[in-house]
Amino acid sequence: MTALNHHPRNMGAQVRSVGHYQPARVVTNEEISQRIDTNDEWIRTRVGVQTRHLAREDETIDEMGALAGQDALRKAGLTAQDIDLVIVATSTPETPVPNVAASVAGRLGISVGAFDVNTACSGFSYGLANAHHAIIAGTAQRVLLVGAERFSSWLDWNDRSTAVIFGDAAGAAVVEASDTEGIGPVRWGSDGTKAGLIRIPDRHSSFMQEGQSVFRWATSEIAPIALQACEAAGVKPDELAAVVPHQANLRIIDAIARKLGADNAVIARDIVGSGNTSTASIPMALSKMLERKEIPSGSPVLLIGFGAGLTYAGQVIRCP
Numbered sequence: 001m002t003a004l005n006h007h008p009r010n011m012g013a014q015v016r017s018v019g020h021y022q023p024a025r026v027v028t029n030e031e032i033s034q035r036i037d038t039n040d041e042w043i044r045t046r047v048g049v050q051t052r053h054l055a056r057e058d059e060t061i062d063e064m065g066a067l068a069g070q071d072a073l074r075k076a077g078l079t080a081q082d083i084d085l086v087i088v089a090t091s092t093p094e095t096p097v098p099n100v101a102a103s104v105a106g107r108l109g110i111s112v113g114a115f116d117v118n119t120a121c122s123g124f125s126y127g128l129a130n131a132h133h134a135i136i137a138g139t140a141q142r143v144l145l146v147g148a149e150r151f152s153s154w155l156d157w158n159d160r161s162t163a164v165i166f167g168d169a170a171g172a173a174v175v176e177a178s179d180t181e182g183i184g185p186v187r188w189g190s191d192g193t194k195a196g197l198i199r200i201p202d203r204h205s206s207f208m209q210e211g212q213s214v215f216r217w218a219t220s221e222i223a224p225i226a227l228q229a230c231e232a233a234g235v236k237p238d239e240l241a242a243v244v245p246h247q248a249n250l251r252i253i254d255a256i257a258r259k260l261g262a263d264n265a266v267i268a269r270d271i272v273g274s275g276n277t278s279t280a281s282i283p284m285a286l287s288k289m290l291e292r293k294e295i296p297s298g299s300p301v302l303l304i305g306f307g308a309g310l311t312y313a314g315q316v317i318r319c320p
């Protein structure tokens, strides 16, 4: 058999910078309580959300994604011309065709490879693994990875069990080749037998979930996966400087952190001000933690995403 040429491979990859974008409109629990039968105390204690940002009617996923991408590029001191692959994780595109990543690349003025990943709330972690693997294989040197979500357009605003949970946002990371490994092995998986627990049943329907079942799954199954990701990277939980779980519910975040035993880590709690922003939640929470200088550069940070599918993915990264 003829051996074919392959790209020169890279030793490793690293997250160079992280950015985010949130729509300007802030919606409080009180505002929601005026429209549906809920209240601030229930939302704070059961979900952990105090405010969320919602997109304008005309604000699209690719627009939010490009703005988050520009923030990540600015923080890295780079321009879009330095990027050779764009990956967008989203589960709420306006339409299934065309993909969002090509539109984001177009908005940034580049015509590089561009594809979407849809694993809902675990999308950023899946996208990061794809970016990592593309760089290791040598097919990309510097990837712009975006997680963008606009759940507000898929919610039934009269359904109190879902309307109070979500926010709109985009997060982004610049992932680039590195001589030393800055991204640990991904631990990922799925359980399609539970696909019905979180879904949008058809194009005319709104988002639905069986909240209690998802809650039980997330609080029992995700911490062991997070531990596996730590082991795979060779990092003990008490060595983590930060843990950034998908911002689904403050009680889930706290349960994962407790079970993990990450006693010295800062735990991301961006859900309080932003709501559950699905695939945007991990990069946005990390971006804000870095802006607040809460995590020393170079220290190990655990990212762990989980959600519809059911899907999950986690990896330890070296903090930018």
Ligand code: UT7
Binding pocket: 037, 038, 039, 042, 043, 046, 047, 121, 160, 161, 164, 198, 209, 210, 211, 212, 213, 214, 215, 218, 247, 248, 249, 252, 276, 278, 306, 307, 308
């Ligand atoms: O990001 C994607 C992955 N998704 C998740 O991780 C979601 C996981 N699940 C959850 O976060 C929680 O299950 C929810 C936040 C969705 C719900 O919290 P819960 O503690 O499981 O509440 P519940 O569904 O068991 O409802 C408890 C009570 C019910 O009333 P009764 O039957 O006990 O009288 C609900 O009708 O709370 C009621 N309720 C509300 N009350 C005030 C439900 N929603 C509301 C609301 N305001 N918004």
